Amino acid sequence: MRSKILPFLWIALLSVMCRGMALAETTSPDAAADTIRTLQTSKAVPTDSLDLEDAAAQAKTTADSLASDDIAAKAEATADSLARSAATALQDSTQQPRKKKSGFDEIIDYKAADSISFSLTRQSAVFYHESDIKYGDVAVTADTVRMEMDKKTIHAWGGVDSLGNVVGEPVFVQGGESFNTHSFSYNYETKRGTIKALKTQQGESYLHAEQSKRFENGDIHMINGKITTCNADQPHFHLFTKKAKSMPGNKIVFGFSYLVMEDVPLPLFLPFGLVPDSEKRSVAGLIPPSFGIETTRGMYLTNGGYYHPFGDVADVQLTGDYYTGGTWGLNLSSRYILRYRFSGNLRLRYYVNVTGEKGINESKGVDYSINWSHTQDPKANPYRSFSASVNFSTSKFEQNQNYTNATALMTNTKTSSISYRKNWPNSPFHLTVNANHSQNSNTEMVNLTLPSATFTMDRIYPFKRKVAVGATRWYENIGITYNAEMKNSLSAKEKELFDEKSLDRMQNGFSHSIPLSVNFKVLKLFNITPSLNYKGVMYTRKVEKYLDMREDSETHGKVLTDTIKGLVYAHAVNPSMSVSFTPKFYLTGTMKNKNAKLQAVRYVLAPSVTMNYTPDMSGIMPNYYRTYQDSTGRVYTYSIFEGGIYGTPSFAKQNGSISFSVNNNLEMKVRASRDSTAELKKVKLFERLALNTSYNMFADSMNWSNISVSTSFRLTEKIHLDVRGTLDPYCINENGQRYNRMEIAENHRLGRLTSASFSTSYTLSSDMLKRKDSSSTGSDATAGADGQTPSPTPRTPAKQASEDSPYSYFNVPWSLSFNYNFNYSKSGNRKAAITQSLSFTGNIKLTEKWTTSFSSGYDFEAHEITHTSFNLTRDLHCWQMSMGFSPFGIYKYYAFKINVNSSILRDLKYDQKKDRREYETW
Numbered sequence: 001m002r003s004k005i006l007p008f009l010w011i012a013l014l015s016v017m018c019r020g021m022a023l024a025e026t027t028s029p030d031a032a033a034d035t036i037r038t039l040q041t042s043k044a045v046p047t048d049s050l051d052l053e054d055a056a057a058q059a060k061t062t063a064d065s066l067a068s069d070d071i072a073a074k075a076e077a078t079a080d081s082l083a084r085s086a087a088t089a090l091q092d093s094t095q096q097p098r099k100k101k102s103g104f105d106e107i108i109d110y111k112a113a114d115s116i117s118f119s120l121t122r123q124s125a126v127f128y129h130e131s132d133i134k135y136g137d138v139a140v141t142a143d144t145v146r147m148e149m150d151k152k153t154i155h156a157w158g159g160v161d162s163l164g165n166v167v168g169e170p171v172f173v174q175g176g177e178s179f180n181t182h183s184f185s186y187n188y189e190t191k192r193g194t195i196k197a198l199k200t201q202q203g204e205s206y207l208h209a210e211q212s213k214r215f216e217n218g219d220i221h222m223i224n225g226k227i228t229t230c231n232a233d234q235p236h237f238h239l240f241t242k243k244a245k246s247m248p249g250n251k252i253v254f255g256f257s258y259l260v261m262e263d264v265p266l267p268l269f270l271p272f273g274l275v276p277d278s279e280k281r282s283v284a285g286l287i288p289p290s291f292g293i294e295t296t297r298g299m300y301l302t303n304g305g306y307y308h309p310f311g312d313v314a315d316v317q318l319t320g321d322y323y324t325g326g327t328w329g330l331n332l333s334s335r336y337i338l339r340y341r342f343s344g345n346l347r348l349r350y351y352v353n354v355t356g357e358k359g360i361n362e363s364k365g366v367d368y369s370i371n372w373s374h375t376q377d378p379k380a381n382p383y384r385s386f387s388a389s390v391n392f393s394t395s396k397f398e399q400n401q402n403y404t405n406a407t408a409l410m411t412n413t414k415t416s417s418i419s420y421r422k423n424w425p426n427s428p429f430h431l432t433v434n435a436n437h438s439q440n441s442n443t444e445m446v447n448l449t450l451p452s453a454t455f456t457m458d459r460i461y462p463f464k465r466k467v468a469v470g471a472t473r474w475y476e477n478i479g480i481t482y483n484a485e486m487k488n489s490l491s492a493k494e495k496e497l498f499d500e501k502s503l504d505r506m507q508n509g510f511s512h513s514i515p516l517s518v519n520f521k522v523l524k525l526f527n528i529t530p531s532l533n534y535k536g537v538m539y540t541r542k543v544e545k546y547l548d549m550r551e552d553s554e555t556h557g558k559v560l561t562d563t564i565k566g567l568v569y570a571h572a573v574n575p576s577m578s579v580s581f582t583p584k585f586y587l588t589g590t591m592k593n594k595n596a597k598l599q600a601v602r603y604v605l606a607p608s609v610t611m612n613y614t615p616d617m618s619g620i621m622p623n624y625y626r627t628y629q630d631s632t633g634r635v636y637t638y639s640i641f642e643g644g645i646y647g648t649p650s651f652a653k654q655n656g657s658i659s660f661s662v663n664n665n666l667e668m669k670v671r672a673s674r675d676s677t678a679e680l681k682k683v684k685l686f687e688r689l690a691l692n693t694s695y696n697m698f699a700d701s702m703n704w705s706n707i708s709v710s711t712s713f714r715l716t717e718k719i720h721l722d723v724r725g726t727l728d729p730y731c732i733n734e735n736g737q738r739y740n741r742m743e744i745a746e747n748h749r750l751g752r753l754t755s756a757s758f759s760t761s762y763t764l765s766s767d768m769l770k771r772k773d774s775s776s777t778g779s780d781a782t783a784g785a786d787g788q789t790p791s792p793t794p795r796t797p798a799k800q801a802s803e804d805s806p807y808s809y810f811n812v813p814w815s816l817s818f819n820y821n822f823n824y825s826k827s828g829n830r831k832a833a834i835t836q837s838l839s840f841t842g843n844i845k846l847t848e849k850w851t852t853s854f855s856s857g858y859d860f861e862a863h864e865i866t867h868t869s870f871n872l873t874r875d876l877h878c879w880q881m882s883m884g885f886s887p888f889g890i891y892k893y894y895a896f897k898i899n900v901n902s903s904i905l906r907d908l909k910y911d912q913k914k915d916r917r918e919y920e921t922w
Helices: 007-016 029-041 049-066 069-090 398-402 406-410 501-506 768-776 795-804 918-920
Strands: 002-006 024-027 108-110 113-118 124-135 138-148 153-157 171-173 177-180 183-187 191-201 205-214 222-229 236-248 251-254 258-260 264-270 273-276 286-289 290-294 296-311 314-323 328-336 342-355 363-376 384-393 411-424 431-440 443-460 477-495 507-517 520-522 526-547 559-580 583-588 598-614 625-629 637-641 655-671 682-696 707-714 720-726 730-732 736-741 752-765 814-825 833-844 852-859 867-877 877-885 893-900 907-916
Touching: 029 507, 124 153, 138 236, 191 222, 205 236, 290 907, 342 398, 363 398, 384 431, 477 501, 526 625, 526 637
Parallel strands: none
Antiparallel strands: 002 108, 024 113, 108 124, 113 124, 124 138, 138 153, 138 171, 153 183, 171 177, 177 191, 183 191, 191 205, 205 222, 222 236, 236 251, 236 258, 251 273, 258 264, 286 296, 290 296, 296 314, 314 328, 328 342, 342 363, 363 384, 384 411, 411 431, 431 443, 443 477, 477 507, 507 526, 520 526, 526 559, 559 598, 583 598, 598 655, 625 637, 655 682, 682 707, 707 720, 720 752, 730 736, 752 814, 814 833, 833 852, 852 867, 867 877, 877 893, 893 907
């Protein structure tokens, strides 16, 4: 039951009872509510003596029924005194009566499961069992609560059940702050209180204290306190301190403290400490390093440094590693965010690796890594955007510094992209500026594009009428676009990336094109597309080749290449015509028996024929090809833009081709069960079966191109197969050379298989087996003779588990994924080259606390297991233990770590590891 007590009710209650009366009546919650409702209907101050006499008589009658005649006499005397006071007050009709100040200024909500006791002499109320009191922003729940009106205090404490366990421990809540206690007293006027056995949370920290005092500003002073991040009633670890001060929403400061684990004090202490509230913004401070010993690099201090935030906008963390063997490294990381604008993070790492013995076989190497991610908020600007994803490092960085990450270790290529895009509103124009990077860790080759800019115009129709009347004219479909691009690219070895020679080999240029085309249909079956394409390029150099005929020259008789710097522009115009025919045929069949498993079959055949023709433009467009003659008199042709980034714009010679393709699709509809009302399920026998080839109309011989075949289908719902292959339609001789003889005529086959690829993946998990088990057991019920399903025979749990499913006892979550790739290639008479790769990953949740994961594979060429890693994790409630190791290959390692889960005590950890540099000592 919940009621509301208004402040003036306490005045009315004291007015009708005699002063000094020692009556403390205990009633049930319902009786208390009835008493309060009675008081709410009575007058606080009677206006004449008749009313007072009636009130005295009523009080006398009530007193007789409740207590004794003495109480009635006192009530009558009180009524007389109140009458005299009232008469005096009424002598001046303009005089306003004074309002007596109440002990409570706000409404009180309360409830109690057992009973409520009111004491008028002591001006108090006691609430028994599961008490819940709300007053303003203060809420108190406890087994027992006592409110003292004169002292303006609230006392709360817990109870004890029949087994001796503490029940109903007090919980105090004010605003966003709350704490559990054994007992407490709180003065709602001074906002101060005393607390015994405090338990509260501040941010990620939990505080325990034997005695504490709370002040009006919310600060709590504690004696014999425990500071921990463990939320258990008896924390698994804590920092014990004699004195501490908690400032909610700000920080916790404490004096001398030492670490206690499982109630065992450890010789690890702090002279003083400060714990910030992690829910607020971070504070600057030092980051303590981790220490240990390695066989090859010596003793080390790692990940020690300094952290500094810049408000809520950004932060910077600088840490360093040092090994007594000479190896050292620096790590700089930063996060930044500007709300509704952008966000990102940056990480720079630089290491100097020293190996070997000093003065004997010492060697030094440098590793560095740059990772940058920047994202613009979509709401920032609808017409401009900037994004960045940079992942650049030296080729050996992952092997030396990140060897525990199997995914990064096996990744041989890295790419980066920085992009700026701009669109003009109500305009077809777009601008994109990119900077790209790609590198291969095996070859150590790096390709940079710094930068490339592209300016494009969407297709427009310049001849389309603004106000169309009647049918569309053919010329109104003429569309024109524009594309312009500028690029600077550099390819070099990692060590030669920015030296003078590599910069001299940087390629740059400008290219733009104006394609113009029109499309129209003939007989609703043929698409005819005439087009005209203009292309122009501009380079900063051109080349000339010639034979050195100077007798006194060291290069006499050799072909020399001169590079002539300067802007050079070249262009070409190429008209073309395309005619395509793309019909689609359907073949369907439906079963007449509605109860049959197979209900319908559909076959789709989609052939396509396309003819392209380009006329001869020689003599019309300029020619950018030259010839030179070597010392033997042999003549060669070369382009003056040899090696140009956009190639050489050339006039087209007469050429034409006919492309053929056919795509097949076969699917059927089946009934999922024997029930005729069950929904039909669509099953694709193969999603795609495609063949493609082309015929060159103007070639002298071997006009047909290779035939490409591809298919995609599903064996089951989870197994998807993708198969591709290439067939050569021409025969080869004993030397492996192709000649103009078709395989279909010579060997009665469509072509020779020159390449093929096959890939598939599959994931198996415990959830799949559970679904399979539940579906199989759910359909085994057999109806009885009366149409009702008979009740199952009671079975023991063991018998039920063995009969229902063989997987019932293996009830832990797990998953296993496979990936398989197969590649085949054969050129001429050479031996076919076959490459295969198999990789698999998995994880098993052994128990609620134990989790293990692994990744591995098999190298079919080397006949050995590829890089393998195992990881084992144990949840220790407020701690976490993890162990990882790789037992095979050159990158074997092991690592053990146990640390606190909370971020504020992340440096409270133990870390031990060994990498591949020390595998000889294992």
